[in-house]
Structures are given as C-alpha cells and as structure tokens.
Amino acid sequence: MRIADERLAGLLKAVVLEPADDARRLVYADALDDAGCEARAEFVRVQVDMATMQEAGIQERADAEAFLAGYERLLGRERQLLDVAAAENWAGLPGYVLEWTWRRGFVDAVRTSPADWLDHWAALLELAPLLTTVLLTENPSVTYFGGKWTWQASLLPPGGELRFTLGNAVVGKQLFLAGKMFDDAWSHIRFVLP
Secondary structure: OOHHHHHHHHHHHHHHHOOOOHHHHHHHHHHHHHOOOHHHHHHHHHHHHHHHHHHHOOOOOOOHHHHHHHHHHHHHHHHHHHHHHHHHOOOOOOOOOOEEEEEOOEEEEEEEOHHHHHHHHHHHHHHOOOOEEEEOOOOOEEEEOOEEEEEEEEEEOOOOEEEEEEEEOOOOEEEEEEHHHHOHHHOOOEEEOO
16 A cells, blocks of 8 residues: 555545545645645545535625635536546445435435345445445345344334334344444434435
C-alpha cells in the first residue's frame, strides 16, 4: 500500500467515526487532491458546500438571487461529477449493495437485504459513513449462526429502533437481535423498511 493510500484510509476512518464532522470530510478532500484525485476531491467539496447552503436556507437573505445562482452552479457541477463517480466507481461498494446515495461527498445510505446487512455490516461501516440503511424484505430466510433461520425485521416506534427476530424451526428457538446488541456502531444509523 502506498503512503497516500494509507493516509486516505486513515482519513476515511476518521470520517466514518464522525460522520457529522464536515471538517474531517474536507481534510479528506485535501488528501485526495494530494493523491491526484482532483475530481473526487472536488465532489466532496461541492456536496459539503451544497449541504451547508441547504442548512443555511434562503429565508430573508438579502443576496437571495446570488445565493440561488451559486447553489444552481454547484448542482450542475455535482451532476457532472456524479457521472465521473459512476464511471470510476468511487463508491467502491460490494455487489450486495443494490443502491446507494451520496451526501456530503460520501455514500450516506445503502439499500441491501437484512441477510446481507447481518453478514456484512462491519465491512460496510468501514467503507462509508452510513446514516441510513434500507432493508429489502423479499427474501425471508437466511443461513446464519450455522443453520437455516427465518427473519422478520421491524421498526418499533417511537424511536424507530430496528429489531431482527430470527427463528429456527429445527431447534424451536427464537433469537432476538437489536442493533445495539450487535455493536454500538449501529446507534447512529436510521433503518428503513420499504
């Protein structure tokens, strides 16, 4: 591994650990520039700028017209860079991730099956600062814990806690799993069931 690759890996880990910290994202963008990945670096900066502008809003701005023009310019550049992102596979996600969205220059949300989430969540959390995971519900069985289990995923209000209930008919047991029981790394992720 090259020194630049090691530096980028360390900075990516910092972003993953603190997904709300834009300063870490911008330091990562600087390192991308240093590594010769100018388009990727620009993409991070463009999306961070867009998110900052969205949060600031346009209400009661004296410079509303200039503000909107700046935002539209960023939006156009983002579209161009998204084409480059797809061509160069910036997401770098494995095939079991069916869809993803970008936010602030990084993959922010993924769409995958509960079975793949259970099997690969740790690897996914190393690749991106995920804040949302959409779990597909088409395949109700999974091989897990050494046997065939059926699962049911549900979101429980009011906090929207994700719960997996896995049952194994052979042994007649049910195992209740909640994200926090698996790892505290899930605590910041919002789960969605379509």
